[in-house]
Amino acid sequence: MKNSNFLGIDTSNYTTSAALYKADGSIEHSKRLLPVKEGQLGLRQSDAVFHHVQQLPQILEPLLMQRNTLHAIGVSSRPRTAEGSYMPCFTVGLGTAKVLADSLGIPIHTCSHQENHIAAALYSANRFEWFEQTFLAFHVSGGTTEAVLVEPDKENMVKTRLLASSLDLKGGQAVDRVGVMLGLSFPAGPELERLALQSDAKFNIRPSMKGHDCSLSGIENQCRSMLEKSKPKEEIARYCLFSLLAALDAMCASLLKEHGNLPVLFAGGVMSNSIIREALTECYGAAFASPAFSADNAAGAAILAAIKEGAR
16 A cells, blocks of 8 residues: 555535545645625535535545545545434535545545544644544534543544533534624634734633533623623633633543543644633643644545555
């Protein structure tokens, strides 16, 4: 497999993604956000499926044009590794991967969107050795705010067990709702971070917790109240991100107290935020993906396919 390359495909509710994991260990991304009209907070699944069908051939073209020798394809087929986990948008990537694999006569390996994020984060953080040990992983995005225990698994490479989650809004939803409330475009993460960094306001935040789980709906409510009181947008943005940080910090501390001093990984689009990343790295020595590997991408699916084929 010296000259073999591995293709990854991920069609989430936010991004059409493909990636090529090359024989030299490098990753080439090709991805595009799904179009969302101004003022809206996402897409219906039927619209997401339509846009993936339109975008995926264009996303794949620059990777397939290179005429690299493809040894296998990895694809995200479901949101999480759990019975009944399903989202229509992932069927576009899965169907395309099956056609490509059949036509090229190569293996196809499926994974969950969450496993894809975890593998991409491990690659980006240079923590490949964690595939062989137990660790705590947070997946924080527009569709998920979960903490899972990750254990080695010979068949699937990673075995995840849900330990904690948000009981209402997800981290990315809170960020996007507050961002759109402030007049920012969707997805609002990068613009909200730029606003927040322009403020030095201090807050005394007590996250809403129930056991290991958190509740994030209060963030949106409090930010709306601040806006009605004509608080500066920069201060509101900062409050939103520090409130999310407080919740993740409380979840992590609670879980480590119960499960021991495990290594901690943070993955998902929200985790590209510098304010949250710097604080949690300092507190827990946590590993983070770079922004390109935190946001939705297909690198993890390609990497997992390579590992399953014995190329790592």
